[in-house]
Amino acid sequence: MLHINPDSIKIKKANKTHLEKLIDLLYVRIDKLKDYHSIYFFDNFIIENLEVIISGTPDExxxxxxxxxxFIGPSTTVFYSSLKSVFNYDWFIDKVQNRYSGYDLAQMLDMPTCTYCNRNYTSTVISRKKQKIIRPQFDHYFDKKKHPLLALSFYNLIPSCSICNTSIKHGKQFTLTSHIHPYIDDIESEFQxxxxxxxxxxxxxGLKVDLKTNNNPKVCNYMRGMEIEEVYNAHTDLLYDMIYTKQAYSDRYLTILEESVLEGFKLSKQEIYRLVFGVYIDKENFEKRPFSKFKLDILKELGIVV
Structure with a gap:
């Protein structure tokens, strides 16, 4: 899983904008409630917590x-229905041009690859004419059926690919005590x-991708829940290519490239690795290319990257 640093300028700005843009829109939706009990419910329990609900930390x-x-009870109650109506996820991700939506949030987060698997691109594309074309899906870390109040909460909307969101994570109950959270946990060094x-x-x-962890229960639960090892074993062709590179070229392959073929280009080691293997070797940039963590770990095991 990729770590999204909540203290970065980009994420702080995205969270602040999410609150500023969304809160007025939600007040409009709250004002449209007709049922007396729902109005009383929102006036006495929801409105005072609205800012926290939108932009509070995962714990909050x-x-x-x-x-x-x-208080809300099962999904058949009027309170549950009113929460689902106000904090409506389908409304939020609509391709509208005249108000803030999921496309705007995705563009601010700017996560080019899936937070959960780092296998698939999740770029956001909005045309010059403001036409909203594609974006990552948003997984609800806390299931929105069980927690309808959090359907639009900033830290509950995890940018992800459709496979992770719809086919794998869909409906699974993650908690902060049992599973890692991308805005909280940086686990890059805890698995290989x-x-x-x-x-x-x-x-x-004839190759198998293996996943080694340090037996942290939250990390292990996440890896099993997202079926990371099984999914990565669909990509042994990438593994084969890296092993072939090791076998076909000497241990001085990158040095030879740097000193002869790429002489005069004044490229850094990081730039050479990116050109040759399509991988960033610093974890802060893992999100920019699919399979970054996977490729780097294998290249280290092969002795190609020190």
């Missing part, structure tokens, strides 16, 4: 949601990709 928003959930040779025909190219 789940605390508010748990306290409110005691490796590989082994296998005779089992299930594994293409």
């Amino acid at each position: 928003i789940i605390s508010v949601s748990d306290s409110i959930n005691k 990709f490796s590989y082994s040779y296998q005779s089992d025909p299930y594994f293409k190219n």
